[in-house]
Each structure stands twice: as structure tokens, then as C-alpha cells.
Amino acid sequence: MGRSRCNSGASVNLAELIDTVPDFPKKGINFRDITPLVASPVALQFIADKLGESALAAKAEVIVAIEARGFLFAGPLSVTKNLPCYLARKPGKLPKPTVSESYGLEYGAAELHIHRDTPLSGKNVFVVDDVLATGGTALAAAALVEQLGGIVCGYGFVIELSGLPGRQKLQGQATVRSLVKLDA
Amino acid sequence: MGRSRCNSGASVNLAELIDTVPDFPKKGINFRDITPLVASPVALQFIADKLGESALAAKAEVIVAIEARGFLFAGPLSVTKNLPCYLARKPGKLPKPTVSESYGLEYGAAELHIHRDTPLSGKNVFVVDDVLATGGTALAAAALVEQLGGIVCGYGFVIELSGLPGRQKLQGQATVRSLVKLDA
Numbered sequence: 001m002g003r004s005r006c007n008s009g010a011s012v013n014l015a016e017l018i019d020t021v022p023d024f025p026k027k028g029i030n031f032r033d034i035t036p037l038v039a040s041p042v043a044l045q046f047i048a049d050k051l052g053e054s055a056l057a058a059k060a061e062v063i064v065a066i067e068a069r070g071f072l073f074a075g076p077l078s079v080t081k082n083l084p085c086y087l088a089r090k091p092g093k094l095p096k097p098t099v100s101e102s103y104g105l106e107y108g109a110a111e112l113h114i115h116r117d118t119p120l121s122g123k124n125v126f127v128v129d130d131v132l133a134t135g136g137t138a139l140a141a142a143a144l145v146e147q148l149g150g151i152v153c154g155y156g157f158v159i160e161l162s163g164l165p166g167r168q169k170l171q172g173q174a175t176v177r178s179l180v181k182l183d184a
Numbered sequence: 185m186g187r188s189r190c191n192s193g194a195s196v197n198l199a200e201l202i203d204t205v206p207d208f209p210k211k212g213i214n215f216r217d218i219t220p221l222v223a224s225p226v227a228l229q230f231i232a233d234k235l236g237e238s239a240l241a242a243k244a245e246v247i248v249a250i251e252a253r254g255f256l257f258a259g260p261l262s263v264t265k266n267l268p269c270y271l272a273r274k275p276g277k278l279p280k281p282t283v284s285e286s287y288g289l290e291y292g293a294a295e296l297h298i299h300r301d302t303p304l305s306g307k308n309v310f311v312v313d314d315v316l317a318t319g320g321t322a323l324a325a326a327a328l329v330e331q332l333g334g335i336v337c338g339y340g341f342v343i344e345l346s347g348l349p350g351r352q353k354l355q356g357q358a359t360v361r362s363l364v365k366l367d368a
Contacts, residue, residue: 021279031279035299039246039268044259062223068252068277072269075228075259084223085256093252095205095215115219 012046014180018159032159032182034130038072047179048076051128051156054177056081058154060126064088066112066141069130073158077128086118088127088141099147103140105133112140120150132157132178135166142170196230198364202343216343216366218314222256231363232260235312235340238361240265242338244310248272250296250325253314257342261312270302272311272325283331287324289317296324304334316341316362319350326354 017037024031037043051073055063060083065074067089078085091100091111098113125145127138132155142152152174160167160178170176201221208215221227235257239247244267249258251273262269275284275295282297309329311322316339326336336358344351344362354360 019280024279025276033279035271035278035280035302038262039270041262041266041268044269045263048259048263065256068255068273071252071255072249072259072271075232075256076263078222078225079229079232079260079263082225084225085228086223087219087256089252092209094219095208095217096203096219118219 012040012043014043014047014158015182017043018180018182030184032131032161034069034072034158037158044073044076045080047073047158048080050179051126051158051177052077052081052083054154054156054175055083055126058126058175059124060153061123062086062120062150063126063128064114064120064141064145066127066129066137067093070128073130074128077156083126086114086120088112088114088144099144101140101143101147103136105136110137112137112144114141114144114148116148118148120145120148123150124153125150126154126156127152128156130158132160132166132170132176133164133184135164135169138166138170142174196224196227198227198231198342199366201227202364202366204366214368216315216345218253218256218342221342228257228260229264231257231342232264234363235310235342235361236261236265236267238338238340238359239267239310242310242359243308244337245307246270246304246334247310247312248298248304248325248329250311250313250321251277254312257314257340258312261340267310270298270304272296272298272328283328285324285327285331287320289320294321296321296328298325298328298332300332302332304329304332307334308337309334310338310340311336312340314342316344316350316354316360317348317368319348319353322350322354326358
């Protein structure tokens, strides 16, 4: 059909594939828009390769993907590194009994859920999302993992917003990997 | 690290990886839960291969992924078949100006948006989501594609709920591919 799987191993300038939209979702926020990045299969594979390397270096056995944009990167990572993927979702989305965590966002507040029967007990878990900002969402995901007896061995983000306290909040025993650093 | 990309080509019994949760999100609905399927990298790759074959057979040039569970399958498909992926999202999520469509769901009503500058004009577009039920969500995505001058050449779903009018609504010029048929 004239198309083939995009090659692993290519280096990609991810920063060129991130748009900045001022004043979204509210005045004063420079929103980092990943639309061009998601439209690049080569970039998606590059991200899967790089975050996957960090996940395996941290001895991850499974990944937890944060709704919704984390889902875009979790699939390729899961497939590329053969890591089972579980979902941390917004309220009302998961059909079975869940455990939940409330958290503050860069703008607003929210709640994250995971199925209570997710088999994370004793497992090394790598948490995946698109952006590390204040770290609130990722910390909530980590708290879900810990509620279920899992160990957060690392976090993987495409973008890290510098000038916000995300990295300091997350760092401890866990690896924090981001692929592009941008101003908040 | 002892892990390698899962192989393409394996056959997977997807039906065994779908749970049924009765009375979610409301009484009388048998919710089809894809949690075990998403936790299987081999299944994710199998889905990417199969939907990807249909996309290429339909001469797709790009895919449009529907939030949120469509995102889980769109990434591996995009990477596997080298097809750029664009996002159809819920209200308030996309930072740039959008076009939108309202639609009815199996339970409730909703709205889908896509960035107005998405380069779909004249392009063959393959729409990706997890479940085909009444077809409302997929038809809304198709209307967005058409608003932007794109041609919907096909639809790809992991699950098709038989006994609902989804397939009849979508079929016309476009291919409708689903990988598992289950009762609604």
C-alpha cells in the first residue's frame, strides 16, 4: 500500500511540533497544544521509544495512563515496550468499582479514578501523561497506584513546564522523565 | 531489558478481553469494558494492524480519533500505518477555534469539536473509536470531517454492538470495520 511502519531510531525535534495558544483555558495561561505532534506518527513513535526507555530503566512492569491526552501516548508506549496499560480516568467513566483521588489543577480542581481491581499490587508502575505542570494530576495518579499496593517507579511526560513546582513534588524514589522543557 | 516490541501477526481473541458490566452507566445497559484489552499490548497491536489494514484498503490518508477511548487505539494505528492522527474532542478541550457537532448518544447527548484549521480538505479520512453503538458519535465526527472538506472513506471500531442501528447509519460510500460483534 506504499506505507510502512515509521522507523524507530529517528530523532525528532518535538518542540517544533508544539503550538502555544495564549489565554487558554483562561487569560494568562499559555496553553501548549500537542495537535501537530499527534499528527506526526514519527513523533509518536519517538515519544514511545524515549519514554519507554525510561520506563524500562526504572524497571516498570506496567504503565498507568492519565485521561485523556495521556491515552494518546500510552498506546504506542505499551506496544513498543510490551508494558500492560491501565487507565486513570475522570469521574463517571469507569464502569466497575473504583478508588479515587481529588487534586488541584493549574486551573480548577478535579478527581481521578482507577478500577479497584487493577492488578497493581507489588508492581512497579510508570505513570504517563502529556504535560507536567504543577504535578497535581500525576501525584493523584501516584496516590491511586499506592492505594492499590503498587510502587510508582517513574513518571513520563512529553512536556515539562518549567517554573512550576511539578518536578520537585514528584521527585523522590521515582524517576521523572520529560522530553521537552517549555516555560509555563 | 528483556522486553521487546510485541510481534505483529499474532491472532488475538479480542472477545475474551472485553468485560461486560451490567447496569452501567444506567440500569439496563450492558457496558462493554475494554480494560483487559487495553492491558494487553499484543491486543493493542493486533487492533492497530487490523484497523490499519482497513484504513489503507479504504485509501485513508489521515485518521480522526474520537475522545477519549478512541485515543487509546489511534496512537498504535497511526504509528503502525504511518497515518497522521487528528483529534475530535469534547467541548472546552481544544485550545484553538473549532467547528462542532451536537449528537445523541445511547444514553444522553453530547457535542464533538475539531480544530477549524485541521488540514482535512480533500483528504480521505478514517474515523477511529472504541465502540459502534447507535452511530451517533461517529456520524458527528464524520460531519466535522465534512465541514472541513474531508472525505470519510471509512470507520474503524474495536467493538460493534449488534441490534443497534449504528452500521446502517454509517454505511454508504464508507467502509465500516469492527473487530468484535457483541449484543447491545
